[in-house]
Amino acid sequence: MSDVVLEVKNLAKFFEANRVLKDISLTVNKGDVIAIIGPSGSGKSTFLRCLNLLEEPTRGLLSFKGEPYFNIEKCKDDFVDYTKYHEALDQYDLRLVDAEDILAIYQNKIIEGYKTKENYRRVRECKKAYKKVLNDRPRKEQFFDKTAYEAFINEHPSMAISEKQRNTMRSKMTMVFQSFNLFNNMDSLKNCTIAQTRVLKRSHEEAKERAIKELTKVNMQDRMNYRPRALSGGQKQRVAIARALCMDPEIILFDEPTSALDPEMVNEVLEVMKKLANEGRTMIVVTHEMNFAKNVANKVIFMDEGYIVESGDSKSFFNHPKEERTKAFLKKANINF
Amino acid sequence: MIDFGKVVNIFANNQALLISGVISTIILSVFGTVVGLFLGVFIAYGKNIKTKPTMNWFKRIGLSVVRWLCNIYSVVLRGTPMMVQALIFKYGCAALGLNWDNIRFPGMISNVFNGWFFAGLIVITFNTAAYMAEIVQSGLNGVDMGQVEGARSLGMKSSETSFFVVLPQAIRNSLPTIGNELIVNIKDSSVLNVIATTELYYRMKVISSASYAFLEGYLILALIYLVLTLLAAGILKLIEKKLDGKKISLNPFARFKRGLFA
Numbered sequence: 001m002s003d004v005v006l007e008v009k010n011l012a013k014f015f016e017a018n019r020v021l022k023d024i025s026l027t028v029n030k031g032d033v034i035a036i037i038g039p040s041g042s043g044k045s046t047f048l049r050c051l052n053l054l055e056e057p058t059r060g061l062l063s064f065k066g067e068p069y070f071n072i073e074k075c076k077d078d079f080v081d082y083t084k085y086h087e088a089l090d091q092y093d094l095r096l097v098d099a100e101d102i103l104a105i106y107q108n109k110i111i112e113g114y115k116t117k118e119n120y121r122r123v124r125e126c127k128k129a130y131k132k133v134l135n136d137r138p139r140k141e142q143f144f145d146k147t148a149y150e151a152f153i154n155e156h157p158s159m160a161i162s163e164k165q166r167n168t169m170r171s172k173m174t175m176v177f178q179s180f181n182l183f184n185n186m187d188s189l190k191n192c193t194i195a196q197t198r199v200l201k202r203s204h205e206e207a208k209e210r211a212i213k214e215l216t217k218v219n220m221q222d223r224m225n226y227r228p229r230a231l232s233g234g235q236k237q238r239v240a241i242a243r244a245l246c247m248d249p250e251i252i253l254f255d256e257p258t259s260a261l262d263p264e265m266v267n268e269v270l271e272v273m274k275k276l277a278n279e280g281r282t283m284i285v286v287t288h289e290m291n292f293a294k295n296v297a298n299k300v301i302f303m304d305e306g307y308i309v310e311s312g313d314s315k316s317f318f319n320h321p322k323e324e325r326t327k328a329f330l331k332k333a334n335i336n337f
Numbered sequence: 338m339i340d341f342g343k344v345v346n347i348f349a350n351n352q353a354l355l356i357s358g359v360i361s362t363i364i365l366s367v368f369g370t371v372v373g374l375f376l377g378v379f380i381a382y383g384k385n386i387k388t389k390p391t392m393n394w395f396k397r398i399g400l401s402v403v404r405w406l407c408n409i410y411s412v413v414l415r416g417t418p419m420m421v422q423a424l425i426f427k428y429g430c431a432a433l434g435l436n437w438d439n440i441r442f443p444g445m446i447s448n449v450f451n452g453w454f455f456a457g458l459i460v461i462t463f464n465t466a467a468y469m470a471e472i473v474q475s476g477l478n479g480v481d482m483g484q485v486e487g488a489r490s491l492g493m494k495s496s497e498t499s500f501f502v503v504l505p506q507a508i509r510n511s512l513p514t515i516g517n518e519l520i521v522n523i524k525d526s527s528v529l530n531v532i533a534t535t536e537l538y539y540r541m542k543v544i545s546s547a548s549y550a551f552l553e554g555y556l557i558l559a560l561i562y563l564v565l566t567l568l569a570a571g572i573l574k575l576i577e578k579k580l581d582g583k584k585i586s587l588n589p590f591a592r593f594k595r596g597l598f599a
Contacts, residue, residue, distance in 0.1 A: 065349060181487030185505045194501060195491035227582055247491060305343030
């Protein structure tokens with residue numbers, strides 16, 4: 001029995017020139033616990049945020065239980081002629097260096113003491129020329145094939161769901177954050193009930209009952225009337241997990257849930273997460289806890305520089321890594337093993 | 338120097354006027370602050386509007402115009418004295434053919450509620466709204482983006498997020514400044530006497546000039562304002578505590594008792 005809950009194909013996310021996610025494909029089956037590991041800045045968190053559309057992906061296909069909720073096959077960036085663009089950039093660099101050199105020659109003359117009117121005039125002219133060159137910097141838009149892009153868009157209209165559908169989508173894929181993000185103006189109980197009454201339209205009594213049940217599960221039943229600032233980090237994170245559980249999510253996304261906690265609190269949060277994994281919940285966990293990835297997760301993904309370098313089930317991944325990059329990372333990370 | 342006979346006289350002969358003055362000052366400042374805060378929230382959201390290049394040009398221009406109007410409103414109303422605003426309002430209304438003097442109520446109630454009182458109420462409300470817009474805007478921008486993300490990740494709409502999560506925190510964080518605005522309003526409502534708003538200062542001016550008790554009159558006036566502002570500050574502290582989810586007690590000795598036995 002392997003029902004596919006979430007399918008990701010060729011997902012990419014660019015922040016202007018910064019290409020955070022380049023090409024990521026992944027299938028998540030029901031009951032999977034997937035651990036995503038990798039160095040900082042490799043795009044793990046961005047990937048997770050793209051899944052529930054907190055961050056808008058640049059291109060890719062995302063589908064939930066077979067129904068696509070985000071589908072852009074090709075983005076504007078795919079229609080930029082990069083070979084020509086880079087050629088133009090190279091030529092431009094040469095021109096820029098030339099302009100800089102000529103400017104430097106006359107500036108040096110002045111510095112050396114030849115402070116004639118003629119030299120000052122030349123420096124002014126060179127500065128003007130230099131600025132002109134700066135303005136001519138080739139831009140991507142010049143190499144963008146607009147007609148081809150529009151033709152493609154007409155044939156394959158990009159699909160993005162409406163804001164309302166997005167919200168129901170998000171309530172099925174709740175997220176637990178590194179910095180907790182509990183609502184500071186409400187106590188733990190209200191934190192758990194507010195989204196239930198607003199999004200799932202449950203009655204107050206029903207929501208309260210459910211919240212108490214989930215708070216008991218994470219062992220926070222005696223701190224229900226405390227505000228987040230009166231709780232310790234581990235307690236906050238457990239309330240955040242309870243808040244996510246209240247929404248009956250199909251998938252729970254964990255974005256480095258233990259990174260802001262001290263070792264003692266890490267364990268209390270990991271205990272709760274183990275419990276959830278044993279219940280058979282589908283979870284995607286971005287983590288730096290190698291022990292958790294090894295023992296609890298059934299699939300491990302190693303990400304680096306916007307790509308999935310290696311993925312596999314946790315035993316074989318840690319015992320027999322294939323790629324050199326993975327080996328290097330594990331060697332550095334596994335000092336305690 | 339201070340003639341205590343005159344002091345007694347002021348209290349003995351003019352209770353009705355003084356009390357009506359105090360009541361109208363309280364109503365002016367509290368109503369002005371609360372309604373001004375309400376308007377200010379809208380203006381703050383207007384000032385915070387951000388346009389995206391993905392919007393169509395019609396929507397973009399519309400939103401920019403709204404933002405500009407809100408900015409201009411807060412700049413103009415904060416950049417001119419309330420006294421001048423009141424006079425402009427008075428003569429502007431006169432030019433449009435509206436004389437606030439014509440609005441009268443029969444009986445004692447007209448001591449507080451009369452035409453110029455309502456004119457003053459309008460001026461102080463719209464003046465406060467400009468300050469409140471600035472206060473609320475900085476409060477809104479001060480709320481951590483993580484709060485918004487937390488709410489959005491649970492599937493809450495952006496309107497629900499701002500109403501249940503962001504706005505309460507923004508108001509709570511700027512409550513000391515809002516309270517400051519209330520105290521300023523209690524004192525600054527006195528400038529509305531230029532349009533004959535019958536508030537406390539206006540009443541005392543009349544009383545003291547009728548009885549030639551200027552020093553005594555204004556000393557008493559200062560004392561009354563001091564008591565009012567102290568009361569306002571105390572009530573605001575209670576509201577702050579309440580919003581923080583702490584237990585509040587109206588018994589002034591409660592703290593003392595707790596100190597002794599706990």
